[in-house]
Amino acid sequence: MNIERVAVIGTGMMGPGIAAVIALAGHDVRLIGERTDWAAEGVAKTCAVMEQLLANKLTTASKFQAGKARVCGTSDLDAGIQDVQLVIEAVYENLEVKQQLFERLDRLTAPEVILASNTSGLSITAISARTTHRERCATTHFWMPPHLVPLVEVVMSPNTSEQTAQTLLEFLHHCGKKPVLVRKDLPGQLANRILQAMIREATYVVQEGIATAEDVDTAVKNGLGIRLPVWGVLEHIDAVGLDMCLTIQNSVLPVLDNEPHATQVFAAKVQQGALGVKSGKGFYDWSVKDIDALKKLRDDFIIQTLHFRSEHEPC
Structure with missing residues (x-):
């Protein structure tokens, strides 16, 4: 599957950095915040991250300008996930919150859309337990700060398909990251x-x-x-x-x-x-x-x- 548009949910410590990495790699990003002002602040943080990368010669001026144009913010979840091929959840570490969000995303998106969690400590098996299409769910754990640390851990649940895992690995490689595949959903990932x-x-x-x-x-x-x-x-x-x-x-x-x-x-x-x-x-x-x-x-x-x-x- 070709990933062109990505929704990143969460505008706190991780979401803006993740959004910056994806936008600089040439993908449209919708940064979704719980409130309109949080979404706007998230876009501003994303642009600031890109500026840091430009200032340190980790991206080019042309990619910086194009990347800024590819990021938009919204507090409307339903609108933000329309026509995306990948959703990355980066909300706070609460299992019930993540389960509810994945259950909602599972209802609102087509079965081929990949649903990924940035969780650092929770089980993707548990997070996706209320979904119908569990084969498209996986963890994509970016490390702090996500725009600088190359590692992303792709964690499979017993239900995650090989196609989902391989699509994520290829996408993350394209974004300049160093992804690793973790085939067992255990505490601590890798x-x-x-x-x-x-x-x-x-x-x-x-x-x-x-x-x-x-x-x-x-x-x-x-x-x-x-x-x-x-x-x-x-x-x-x-x-x-x-x-x-x-x-x-x-x-x-x-x-x-x-x-x-x-x-x-x-x-x-x-x-x-x-x-x-x-x-x-x-x-x-x-x-x-x-x-x-x-x-x-x-x-x-x-x-x-x-x-x-x-x-x-x-x-």
């Missing part, structure tokens, strides 16, 4: 499963007094993390040798945290109201640490990495 294992061990190291939060992050950012953009985990195992890595695994795994829940220090901080940036403290004191500067540093690093890849990676 990359989040790896991330959550890291979070559990990192917080355990702090809890047990093995190292401070600062030293944990220093070790990750300046050791294993700095090579990950070009040196994957399984590539590392092959490069080092499976025999050596097996010896290390058998030595280290028995002393890692293996509890099936968050660490005590993690849970205790939440109970105490130490929620991170939003409360001023978490593992760090954010009254003396600048989150905006850190986000800018993150984005600048991603941008430089994208430029490096475009120059050195094979097509």
Whole structure:
């Protein structure tokens, strides 16, 4: 199926970035907000994202101008999804809300229209449970910030058709993303499963007094993390040798945290109201640490990495 028009539902943290990526790739985008002013704000955010990409030479002036013209906003869901080939839902993470939305979309769209959810933690099997045409439902999980991070996880439910999955993979490739196919609808999808294992061990190291939060992050950012953009985990195992890595695994795994829940220090901080940036403290004191500067540093690093890849990676 040829995807020409896409509806993106949600104008919060993810929707505008997703809309920008799709519009810059040459597709018409209807950005749907719950209210008219939210839809207008969403279009403005989308244009701002495109401006950031242009300023950092991640798109061209001609694509920027054409992309802006391809985005329109509306609060009318019924009108916004007319004649589209793909709907991407990017509303907040509430199962009941997503189920109701998918049920409505299933009624209003032709059976061949693909319905995708940007959920990061909910099951697409559960989200699509009230639909009739479940074969056209899948997860397309863009990572934050969606206009910069290349990864999109395409997650299949037991009902998702191969045609739906392959159409999404081809579309996302065309949009310049690096999609991966996750064939089992499990908590954490793919990359989040790896991330959550890291979070559990990192917080355990702090809890047990093995190292401070600062030293944990220093070790990750300046050791294993700095090579990950070009040196994957399984590539590392092959490069080092499976025999050596097996010896290390058998030595280290028995002393890692293996509890099936968050660490005590993690849970205790939440109970105490130490929620991170939003409360001023978490593992760090954010009254003396600048989150905006850190986000800018993150984005600048991603941008430089994208430029490096475009120059050195094979097509």
